[in-house]
Amino acid sequence: MLETREVSKHFGGVKAVNGVSLMVEEYAIVGLIGPNGAGKTTLFSVISGALSLTSGRVSFEGADISGHRPWEIAEKGVVRTFQTPRGFPRMSVLENMLVFASERTTGFWKNLLAGGRLSAEERRNISRADEILSSVGLLDRRNVLVEELSAGELKLLEFARPLMAKPKMLLLDEPAAGVNPALLEHVVTYITQLRNNGLTFFIVDHNLGFIMDICDHLYVMADGELICSGAPDAVACDPNVIESYIGTKTETTV
Amino acid sequence: MMPGFVLFLISSLTLATVYALVALALNFEAGVDGLWDLGVVSFFAAGAYAYAILTVGPPDQMQVYRLGFGLPLWIGVIGAAGAGTLVAYLIGRASLHLKHVYYLITTFAFAEVIREVLTNERWLTNGTAGMYRMAQPFKSSFETNLYPLVLLLVMVAILVVVFIALNRVTKRPFGRALNALRENEDLAATAGMAPYRYHLRSAMIAGAVAGIAGACYVWFNTVIVPQQFTSSITFVAWTVIVVGGLGNNRGAVLGAFLLILTEDVLRLFDLSSTVAVRVASARVAVIGLILMAVLRWRPRGVLPEKRPRFSRSEALVPAEAPAQGLQQVGSGE
Numbered sequence: 001m002l003e004t005r006e007v008s009k010h011f012g013g014v015k016a017v018n019g020v021s022l023m024v025e026e027y028a029i030v031g032l033i034g035p036n037g038a039g040k041t042t043l044f045s046v047i048s049g050a051l052s053l054t055s056g057r058v059s060f061e062g063a064d065i066s067g068h069r070p071w072e073i074a075e076k077g078v079v080r081t082f083q084t085p086r087g088f089p090r091m092s093v094l095e096n097m098l099v100f101a102s103e104r105t106t107g108f109w110k111n112l113l114a115g116g117r118l119s120a121e122e123r124r125n126i127s128r129a130d131e132i133l134s135s136v137g138l139l140d141r142r143n144v145l146v147e148e149l150s151a152g153e154l155k156l157l158e159f160a161r162p163l164m165a166k167p168k169m170l171l172l173d174e175p176a177a178g179v180n181p182a183l184l185e186h187v188v189t190y191i192t193q194l195r196n197n198g199l200t201f202f203i204v205d206h207n208l209g210f211i212m213d214i215c216d217h218l219y220v221m222a223d224g225e226l227i228c229s230g231a232p233d234a235v236a237c238d239p240n241v242i243e244s245y246i247g248t249k250t251e252t253t254v
Numbered sequence: 255m256m257p258g259f260v261l262f263l264i265s266s267l268t269l270a271t272v273y274a275l276v277a278l279a280l281n282f283e284a285g286v287d288g289l290w291d292l293g294v295v296s297f298f299a300a301g302a303y304a305y306a307i308l309t310v311g312p313p314d315q316m317q318v319y320r321l322g323f324g325l326p327l328w329i330g331v332i333g334a335a336g337a338g339t340l341v342a343y344l345i346g347r348a349s350l351h352l353k354h355v356y357y358l359i360t361t362f363a364f365a366e367v368i369r370e371v372l373t374n375e376r377w378l379t380n381g382t383a384g385m386y387r388m389a390q391p392f393k394s395s396f397e398t399n400l401y402p403l404v405l406l407l408v409m410v411a412i413l414v415v416v417f418i419a420l421n422r423v424t425k426r427p428f429g430r431a432l433n434a435l436r437e438n439e440d441l442a443a444t445a446g447m448a449p450y451r452y453h454l455r456s457a458m459i460a461g462a463v464a465g466i467a468g469a470c471y472v473w474f475n476t477v478i479v480p481q482q483f484t485s486s487i488t489f490v491a492w493t494v495i496v497v498g499g500l501g502n503n504r505g506a507v508l509g510a511f512l513l514i515l516t517e518d519v520l521r522l523f524d525l526s527s528t529v530a531v532r533v534a535s536a537r538v539a540v541i542g543l544i545l546m547a548v549l550r551w552r553p554r555g556v557l558p559e560k561r562p563r564f565s566r567s568e569a570l571v572p573a574e575a576p577a578q579g580l581q582q583v584g585s586g587e
């Protein structure tokens with residue numbers, strides 16, 4: 001479904017991503033792990049069009065999307081989340097959801113000339129948003145400004161928001177960071193459920209327990225390159241992985 | 255005859271109405287959307303001159319402008335809106351693909367360019383001598399001494415219509431999309447919105463409204479000269495929306511009346527010319543003090559932007575075709 005071929009992104013001399021080729025199959029939950037600075041977020045940015053690539057090719061559903069703009073890629077059904085979520089700070093949680101609604105209602109003339117208070121589409125979007133919010137435990141925060149949310153709530157919203165767009169594939173950048181364990185379990189169930197209903201996931205996280213739990217397939221990056229890949233339990237034993245984790249980052253090892 | 259004081263008050267209110275329109279325009283692009291426009295006066299000037307050229311009659315011996323269509327005044331107003339929109343489109347086309355700071359620079363520079371053009375292209379504008387005897391709405395249907403009040407009412411009616419239209423769009427999904435772009439453009443892009451298209455539209459809407467304000471300004475002055483369109487108009491408009499509450503349409507209107515009336519009250523005193531100079535600078539100081547006081551005690555303005563609250567019952571219409579992934583969702587523990 002998603003494929004990168006020899007993708008590189010260099011910042012001057014820094015080879016943040018260097019010749020990465022990987023594949024995410026439809027309806028899979030694929031993980032990407034690696035120590036800090038490995039290039040995971042940069043890879044997501046390149047796939048989603050936020051950063052241009054230095055070389056290589058990205059394709060989605062067989063079509064080349066390298067060099068496309070972020071909104072074009074989003075329209076194709078690939079939506080990414082951000083590692084440090086800010087959301088739309090001075091808008092309510094519900095409004096944050098509505099901005100992503102797949103049923104677009106933002107035409108200027110239509111907005112100007114339509115009568116009534118809320119259009120039928122808008123009401124449908126609100127009830128969809130409420131459903132999603134309730135499944136991540138944010139329903140009673142729906143009218144709160146996003147700038148007032150806790151870090152954990154912000155992470156949950158970051159995960160919930162793109163679901164409004166009915167994407168085909170979600171790229172989640174550290175969705176588990178800062179989310180309390182009880183809720184996290186709930187998120188795991190939810191992600192699995194969404195996958196069973198036809199969504200594909202590509203997930204970066206440092207929480208190995210979470211990643212091992214949820215993923216069908218795992219890629220490991222270090223220093224901008226893929227160092228190995230495979231089923232989660234097989235990869236975890238790979239000495240390369242252990243070395244890259246123990247070597248640089250101890251607190252996230254399971 | 256109306257007493258002098260009443261006439262003065264009517265004139266102040268009329269000017270405040272013009273500024274309220276400019277402030278609404280600026281608020282839409284800079285407060286609802288996040289485009290920092292340092293040259294909103296160009297839309298205003300384009301609108302004013304378009305109105306003047308479309309409605310003014312042929313030149314007399316003293317004047318050198320060539321055009322002067324003498325068209326009906328409502329065509330002039332539509333032309334004013336169109337001219338403002340066109341200027342916004344041209345500036346937006348040139349700069350909105352780039353980082354926002356380029357919009358700020360381009361609008362600022364364009365405001366200077368347009369004033370040069372208005373001054374030098376005398377065949378079009380009659381240069382610094384300006385054009386006079388501008389058509390005013392319903393002028394012939396009322397007694398001269400009643401007319402200022404009529405003009406005020408006409409302009410307030412326009413303000414009300416513009417306010418309702420802009421406020422409607424602000425509160426609906428289009429305005430929400432602009433808010434989202436203002437708050438976090440990178441995130442909004444991942445929702446599939448092309449920022450450029452939305453920004454261009456918000457700039458053009460601001461252009462249209464400021465253009466209409468320009469026509470009103472011509473009605474108010476009955477003459478038009480390039481010196482009326484300095485950057486101080488832009489800065490007053492900015493002060494108005496910051497004082498009123500960035501992003502809040504009501505704030506823009508309230509701020510305009512507050513500031514313009516305050517400023518004019520200081521003119522009320524009949525003064526000898528030396529004192530007048532001192533009071534003129536005091537006026538700037540008073541505006542500055544109001545701005546500082548607001549920023550100190552109400553940093554988000556007198557009427558801060560408010561977010562809509564949606565009650566759950568409003569959403570009780572069932573989804574037509576529930577999203578695939580969401581049927582089982584509510585069932586969690």
Ligand SMILES: Nc1ncnc2c1ncn2[C@@H]1O[C@H](COP(=O)(O)OP(=O)(O)OP(=O)(O)O)[C@@H](O)[C@H]1O
Nearest residue numbers: 011014016034035036037038039040041042043083
């Ligand atoms: N805009 C940028 N300009 C220059 N260097 C950058 C930029 N963005 C990232 N880098 C560098 O690229 C490398 C990869 O960073 P990236 O954020 O992709 O790592 P990561 O795997 O997501 O790390 P983490 O686990 O900490 O999130 C780092 O060395 C980083 O300093």
Ligand SMILES: [Mg+2]
Nearest residue numbers: 040041042083
């Ligand atoms: Mg990262």
